[in-house]
Amino acid sequence: MFTELSGGETKQQVREATEMPMSGVEHKRVKPPEAIASPVPSIRPQATGQSGASVTRTECPSPAFPDIPTRRPDMHECTRDGKSVPLKRPVVDERINTASSAFDLFCMSTSVRGMSKLRTGPRFLRTLWLVYVTSMTGLLITASVLMVLDYLNYDVTVHTRVLLDDRSPFPALTVCHHHPFSYEAAHLWRRNQILSPTKFNRYLRQTTLGMLSTADYRLYHFSLMFDTLNIYYQNLVPEDAVRLGHNTSIFWNCMRMVDYADIQFEHDCRLLTGYRIRQFSHPVYLNCHTFEPLTRRDSESITFFSLIVRMGPKESASPAEDHEQAFLPDIFEQAKGLRVAVHEAGSRPDLRKHGLHVEPGKLNEINYEPIRWKKMNTPRRPCLRPNETHQFRDLHVVYNYSQAECIELRKQEKIMANCGCIFMEMPRPKVPHIGLPYCANVMHNFTLDELVRRMGCLANHLMNVSQNSDIREACRPVCDYYDYASTISITKWRAQSWKIYWLRVQNMLLQELATAQAVCSDCRISDSPEFLRYKHYLSRESFSQLPNISELTELSPTGSIDQVIGQPSEQLKLDGDEFAYVVLKRKSDNTVEKYEKLVLSLPVLLSRLGGLCSLSIGLTAAFGVELIEFLYLLLERRRAGRRRKVKSTRRLQPIAEPTVGNTGFREHCNNRVDKGGITSECGDWKRQESDALAADPNSQISKMRSCDINSLLDSRQNLGRILDQCIRRIVSEALVEQRTAIKPYKSAACQTLRDNL
Template identity: 50%
Template structure:
């Protein structure tokens, strides 16, 4: 400041310009820094955490084509609307529209001859009957805690349960998921041998679904997803080739979102769960938006959109939006389509994003790689695995019920004994052989009923009648992605301090000096007020004669006080 008060005019103007410009730069830069700080921008820090096993994910399996043997039986008996009959109905609607010169309606209806729209014209139970049931899973195996569990009835697989998902493209899909967090953490390997269902040469081809020709495939579509969440088959689905060994190696990615005022996140609980056709699923940000969009569609369009979570079962009063059978009211249908176009707009989801639906603070994502090769296995190997599995489980069950009984008298023991003494495992036993096979003059005819009901010798491992899927961890490490503030409070203070030093030379001592200045100013003001009040009282004393010597003393005191007041205080 001394350079501004003293010196040549040119230098004073230069210094004044410098101080003002630097002060403006400091204030504007500080304002921009504070603005950036209040945006709460984040960066993602990635690190690999070694020996940190994450929960094993769920595996959802769907069939292509999705129809079972039971479906063709029901169609032949005319118990359920068949695709061919549905196609004839659609062609009739198109022809009627062309007779009326309504080309736009005809071209629109033509695109509805698809599996997805056909699904919407069935009731819920009919769609379940057309899809595959759990018997399509021929074998499954789980490896956990250095132990292997093999099951021919996958519903009995230890540590796992199976949920069914009814899908508009794949009908019955099945999700294999761990029963609890301990089972998920222990599992390292899950394999499934899945039958492919009817072959084209064994069935009457249904004449329908022409628009689906570019999406038709034979095989499986599988999804790896977080346990308890709803799989997204369209976005995350992986095709599995039939007749081959398909190994899926996954790497878990644990996301840790930062909860900020601009981008809040939540830790969902049971109150955030939702239903899809009476099946409960855990909360995700994407599904929350779709749920609220579905509610808007149900309230305003009076139908259920098949590609969003179906919060209730479809009914006559609230059907699917694509229902055309058995009678089409063209006016109402067009009105429904226009309503759908309005409420499927992204603006509907944006209305709930950040208001009702928030990202999860912590969740898992999975990166996977798939390798395909020839499966070198033999039917007799699967056969004897089933024998071992059944004999072991039966013996364990018997021993738990009767711990003090001798197990050598049980049929399960005889089954083990038969297997352990059998000479040629590649030659599968027949009942006639069991009658001839003696051990200590006892035949094994009584264990024939214990042998597998589904002999794997009928499974042609060189054909495309099955698919073998393996899901395994790449390692026990976890990739962790953590969001951190780009500009946190400490960085903000540091940058503002740097700007202060760079521009006008301010340091933290400035605040102490400012406090000192305010304190001294306050003290000086108090002294000034005190002196003023004393002087006023002296002047306003009663009018009386004052001796000359007293008057001189008063003048001397007053001049002394005035001198002290004008003298600057050293500090």
């Protein structure tokens, strides 16, 4: 640093180095105190021994520069006789355990954007960076909390894709008649075995008249409100309601196609291979029938299913014989034809939601598109994979689990428990009886007060939103299920009566021959009556002329028309409104899959958090390693400080009384000065030392001061190093303590050194 001790250029360089501003700290030249104002003794050559060899002098701290060596544990001190000995008391940095020291270490250890700017620079810039780091950290924490809460909500979105050449299970088809009464119903009403609609309407009018006669106007509209088909159904015995409805004989013919090649016709739909028919009781349509595949393998191979359905008996043209003079409010919903629904096999059909009207006398083609739903099982909205244990019962029919039916069943159980009746629109886990009737039953043990109580209780449970929300939470949706989006197209069917008849006869004869062959495998089939009837069919020249009753009777071995398989042409009702043709087919072999995905999945959450951290304060995954590094360095610093403190305590000698030349006391005073203040006893010692030096320049104190200065300024290199240490010391202390001006006692040492150069 210095190349020449004697010369104006070198001294000028030293003065410029000591006077330059340091990191924004205002440098003030302070006059050195009197204790160190005396001129520095000249540097004399070091004494040599007898051999003439130069003896190296160990550096000693100078009283004129108390601030420099007290921070250096490797420095030495001079005794009374001018000898240099190591300090017995190691220097301990008392600030290593403070919060500011830990903060400085953290700023140096972390890569967080802006943290390193908080230690250096002007106050304005440090304040600016502090505001930036604080605001960005607050923004980061707030946005991260909101993002995590959004993730824990587990919101999902529905994605759609088409699976090509993916055979889905063939759906079930439920068929109900708008006119629900069968041919047998009129005979039952005529024999008074079952209450007819006409008599039920008469009973309602008489009851209303009795209410008005007693001035009870609570249900003055009783006869109008209760004169509906579903109320009539609720006042029947469940077995009688089944007897009044249609049975499977209403279906003339069934056909199915497998893999676009194998076709099967059946005159009795119960014989259709791979299918089963389930009959259930409905409060509006009485008996409905569901055609559904038996197994999943059978359902995946079916491509086409058709039905020829009769419409049932016509309404009586004679008012005297009409047993259906009732149901006046139903005039707005009465229709002619069928009500069909396409739904998943094994499930309870919802005719209100999925029902389609089928026009009689027309070809009604129903095309469906299978939709596979895949729900996501999340903690907030869990789903269920049902099995046999989750099935429920509606009267005598068992259905598979569904969320909608689970909700309805829970409501029904509450109504049964609190109202003492069964609501006909929901699944009925128990068969109604006198002790637990339908809620609208007015025929058995009827009182007006009881009816009013039931209606009020029923309305309360149906309109209780909070209770219904609890039920919806208890019933989970199914994870995987199929839905069938169906469309119907109607056109004129140009089939002729003789074609329908002979197709039915052919199916009957073939089935009869197969049965006879199975019963008697050794018998000659040509001698059987089944073969004679089949031969009559095969040898017939024209199909346009249908056989009459007498012709069919001759073919029967006993002459009984009941044993004749087939119907004579006189009994066929093939008018335009007497039948309906229903076709159910796939649109394609493709399947539309709708599956749920999380809006904010874990990878997306991490990606967004990473972008937010990078945008705000530049926080990365390495911050975790930096935090560990900071804790490690902080712990090691505190451990080193404790070790030095223990060592200092062991080596520390008692401080002697304040006498002139006492180096231990001098070190004590220097430390007190370094802490920012000087006591009266230390000030007295300083003055005594200065007075002794002025009275006797050759005294022991003068020798010690000469020792100190000579040891510090022993060479040009030592002089440059000491001056550089002085400057750096002042700068670092001013930055750490955040002071705008250097203390006089710190700048005095460097100023004295500069003036004496």
